[in-house]
Amino acid sequence: MKLKVLFSFFLFIVAALIITGAEKAMYNPTPVLFKIPYGFPKPATNIFANNSLTEEGFQLGKKLFYDGKLSKDGEVSCGSCHQPFAAFSTYDHDLSHGINNNFSTRNAQALINLAWMKEWHWDGGINNIEMQPLAPLTAANEMGETLDNVMLKIKADSVYRRMFRNAFGNANITSSQMLKALAQFTGSLVSANSKYDKVKRGEASFILPEQKGYEIFKALCNSCHAEPLFTDNSYRNNGITLNRFDDIGRQKITGNKSDSLKFKVPTLRNISLTLPYMHDGRFAYLDKVIDHYTNIDTTIKNLDTQLRKKIILSNIERQQLLLFLRTLTDTAFTKNKRFLP
């Protein structure tokens, strides 16, 4: 009798141990180390500090990124306007297409080395990478969906339910988990394997015109497009005129008149793939961008002090600079299977 009780007690303990063990085995995400490439600074803020980077989180973020279901008509995904082969910008489109043949009012930015930024978007309006997806998801001319509907669609999908459980360990899917998963994917888009990087690592060398172009770059462009990220992430008025959307840029975010027509200095990494250029894609080719800096109206109020002196290049120097800029193309990044759908 006593033995029986003891035995059943023992059985119960064993069963309990097995059950808790199984639960633990179900949620066991694989940590992923975020590597800082050779020569890169440590990011100013660690975007993964409150969002542990895991393989399961990254894969979930990738699925969300390429899923048209997140938009109102089921057709437009994040990846529609952030195409891998265009370094995650929209190739050869000044503005991108949203639902119902709508156009966005800004050129889709390339998603490159986002982990080194403190603010995102052309005007820096986004203060945390996790909150960025809310903007395109809910904008009527982009993905046009409500956050409530997005959550309903995700919760109704058994594949998502499994992936969320594997990434975050509980059955209750939240908007916060979705945003964190997307940040794990987009924050992992690191480009640091261009010819330029190989030269810096001593694995390749510039041909002479590239070297000459690099010297021109260092003399004339590096103060804003600072190496090795090729941006200092500042906001500057580079002399482009107000467009038809009355887009005043940074001023809309800060409310300060002195920020009128200031936009974020974009990275020059993969610049050959991210045409057209400027916040509204007004310049179709890099040549036109250089033309702009050559012909800049130096009387413009608020014009950045760095641009008060016109950039005048000979034809040969111009070709050398363009050749150097091509060494910033990183096909190991654009063709990285890990980032492709």
Next chain:
Amino acid sequence: MIKIALSFFCLLSFSLAYPQKTKKENRIIIHFENRANGKKIVLNDSIYSTIFDEKYAVHKLKYYVSDIHFITQKKEKVIKEVFLIDAAKDNTINLLMPEENIAGIQFLLGVDSLLNCSGAQEGALDPLNDMYWTWNSGYVMFKMEGTSNSSPADKQRIEQHIGGYKGAFKTMRMVKLFCIKNKEITIVMNLDKYWDGINKIKIAEMPVIAAIGEEAKKIADNFAGMFCVAD
């Protein structure tokens, strides 16, 4: 037999996990009541009027209350929880209170800058609550929507999304209330003072505020005067 053993085990573990509370907790119950023209606000129904005799109806009314402090003789106790008060819902909060008598209560109308920058959050700060600006990151501290014949905006709408957490344009405001006599109190938010505070606001002049700036700041400066403890 096994059943008996199991139930015995369950009982044992239960009693271990939940020890009986011998000390009674000192709690305070706070009801938030939203009023206009001396009456409790009923959404989509009653018509209220401002000091300028502009008539309006309220369709949506939500605001954040955070950083609740109890002011006592000794030290202050801080409640690190954010509450979203929504006129469409019952707004009763139940809080653990310090042992000694409290002289007053202090809270932040809105959420502090740290929480505005902390990325994806849950509960009251979940963007699903429709209190988050997607294009200029940050929470709307106070949101009121409605209609008014005096509004020159499209559909005669009133749309007041008061937000901004940085520098000169920050809109969260500290509210201090004294004379807390009971352990169950009602904090009244008087919408009349929204239009008639330090700054006088005309619906005809600013029916829609949906960005940071001078207008939002003007409204925010009226926040502290909108709250009082009901007798």
